[in-house]
Amino acid sequence: MPGSPLKTMSNYSSRQTCSIFIGMISLIGGSFSNFAVPALIGYVVDAMKEDPVNWNDINFYCFWMMIIVLVSAGFVWVRGTTFNTMSERIAQELRYDLFYFIIHKDVAFFDETKTGDILSRISSDTSVIQDGLSTNISMFIRAFIFIVVTM
Numbered sequence: 566m567p568g569s570p571l572k573t574m575s576n577y578s579s580r581q582t583c584s585i586f587i588g589m590i591s592l593i594g595g596s597f598s599n600f601a602v603p604a605l606i607g608y609v610v611d612a613m614k615e616d617p618v619n620w621n622d623i624n625f626y627c628f629w630m631m632i633i634v635l636v637s638a639g640f641v642w643v644r645g646t647t648f649n650t651m652s653e654r655i656a657q658e659l660r661y662d663l664f665y666f667i668i669h670k671d672v673a674f675f676d677e678t679k680t681g682d683i684l685s686r687i688s689s690d691t692s693v694i695q696d697g698l699s700t701n702i703s704m705f706i707r708a709f710i711f712i713v714v715t716m
Contacts, residue, residue, distance in 0.1 A: 577658055584648075649699045
């Protein structure tokens with residue numbers, strides 16, 4: 566496979582632009598509750614400190630907390646599904662390309678290299694890439710958004 570690893574992976578991920586966009590929007594939407602719910606809890610505590618407790622305000626803020634958490638859960642589900650599906654597709658394309666390049670190797674390559682070593686390497690490398698795309702990138706972007714918003 567010619568080219569640098571970063572360029573090669575960007576070629577695979579560029580085919581998943583729509584999934585990346587949907588995943589990013591869902592990531593931002595899911596992160597919204599990290600900031601909205603603590604603010605609403607503060608409003609509930611303030612409403613409880615009033616001399617005659619204002620139950621209407623408390624119910625109002627609790628209702629909106631429930632709505633925000635449910636909507637956020639939907640966004641988190643879409644994000645997880647999108648990133649997992651995207652990583653599965655990229656891993657499938659990567660396995661296909663690796664298989665294509667391996668079957669077009671000279672016979673001398675197979676005399677020098679054990680078939681089990683080739684299969685093990687393909688399986689472990691694509692698994693590492695798949696795990697990195699589905700979990701690690703999502704966690705990195707979520708942490709980056711949290712840092713930017715809190716500054």
